[in-house]
Amino acid sequence: MEKKIYDKNSEILYLYDCKLCNPNGDPDDENKPRMDYETGRNLVSDVRLKRYFRDYFAQNGMEIFVGQVDGKSVTATDRLKALLEKNGKDPKILNKPKKEDIEWIISQLIDVRLFGATMPIKAADGGAGNSITFTGPAQFNWGYSLNKVSIVSSNSITSHFASAAKNTQGAIGKDYRLYYSLIAFYGIISSARAKETLLSYEDVAKLDEALIKAIPLTATSRSKNNQMPRLVLRVEYDKSVFIGDLRRYVEFMPKKKEEEVRDLTDYEVDANKLVEVLAAHKNDISLVRVCQDRDLMLKGGKTLKRMLIEKGFDEGKVKHFEVAS
Numbered sequence: 001m002e003k004k005i006y007d008k009n010s011e012i013l014y015l016y017d018c019k020l021c022n023p024n025g026d027p028d029d030e031n032k033p034r035m036d037y038e039t040g041r042n043l044v045s046d047v048r049l050k051r052y053f054r055d056y057f058a059q060n061g062m063e064i065f066v067g068q069v070d071g072k073s074v075t076a077t078d079r080l081k082a083l084l085e086k087n088g089k090d091p092k093i094l095n096k097p098k099k100e101d102i103e104w105i106i107s108q109l110i111d112v113r114l115f116g117a118t119m120p121i122k123a124a125d126g127g128a129g130n131s132i133t134f135t136g137p138a139q140f141n142w143g144y145s146l147n148k149v150s151i152v153s154s155n156s157i158t159s160h161f162a163s164a165a166k167n168t169q170g171a172i173g174k175d176y177r178l179y180y181s182l183i184a185f186y187g188i189i190s191s192a193r194a195k196e197t198l199l200s201y202e203d204v205a206k207l208d209e210a211l212i213k214a215i216p217l218t219a220t221s222r223s224k225n226n227q228m229p230r231l232v233l234r235v236e237y238d239k240s241v242f243i244g245d246l247r248r249y250v251e252f253m254p255k256k257k258e259e260e261v262r263d264l265t266d267y268e269v270d271a272n273k274l275v276e277v278l279a280a281h282k283n284d285i286s287l288v289r290v291c292q293d294r295d296l297m298l299k300g301g302k303t304l305k306r307m308l309i310e311k312g313f314d315e316g317k318v319k320h321f322e323v324a325s
Helices: 046-059 076-086 091-095 099-108 110-115 191-197 201-218 272-280 304-310
Strands: 009-021 041-044 116-121 130-135 138-140 143-148 156-158 172-174 178-189 227-237 251-254 267-270 285-292 318-320
Touching: 009 201, 041 178, 046 110, 046 138, 046 201, 076 091, 076 099, 076 116, 099 110, 110 116, 110 138, 110 191, 110 201, 130 191, 143 251, 201 227, 201 285, 272 304, 285 304, 304 318
Parallel strands: 285 318
Antiparallel strands: 009 178, 009 227, 041 143, 116 130, 138 178, 143 178, 156 172, 227 285, 251 267
């Protein structure tokens, strides 16, 4: 059965925290956590976030374009050839792909349907080749922390292994981590772009699932461990409506100095402005999906779902994320 193309517009607010880890190292700065040093805020690139999602999709048996083949990094051409050969198709179609060939390739790659891709394809005869570009309907801005953060003051680590065979002592390196950061991302899903990449309602449900599960299940390396989603909101509109960056309407309210925050219990999040702006657009909203960590405290002590319902949202329109166990 043909899958229904996603024909709504969505906005996403995504809050997750990190504790004593490095959420996104900056290769231009000794792999320290990315920072806006003027504001004291931690930064995380959209590429880092989408990497978590792609890893989750791959971990669950879905094909992705931006990934490795048999554990090795490959070119875009080699990745597509591997996909075609795996499915019994002739890789030569890449020399001059027809519309149906391109649609088949898209149908196999969930990250392309969601996030788009540029596919530079090398010509088999050594010629100029060609490039196929898709603008993804699901896009995220760079994330930033809602709180001012502090880097752990002690960052030197030692190894039992010597840095060279002639050395007798272990090597000393750097391990930069943040004490605590509550990171906020804003994203959209465009119905107009969904038509171009054949994004389906089923694909959007998979993204919903990844928003909840990807970071806990894939951010398991030594430097990335101890990150957890705390508030996930996806607002779906009947009309061509976008409110804009929803992070503007939430406020970090520390119980002590921001730089001294170390845990969820050290602050509240004020979501009253967010509820107000959503209520002002409730006639345009067909569905609100929300997932709130039970330990995340909102100002006033109520859940975001309860706040929205008290502002006049129909209970049938405010639902928890439907995530398979």
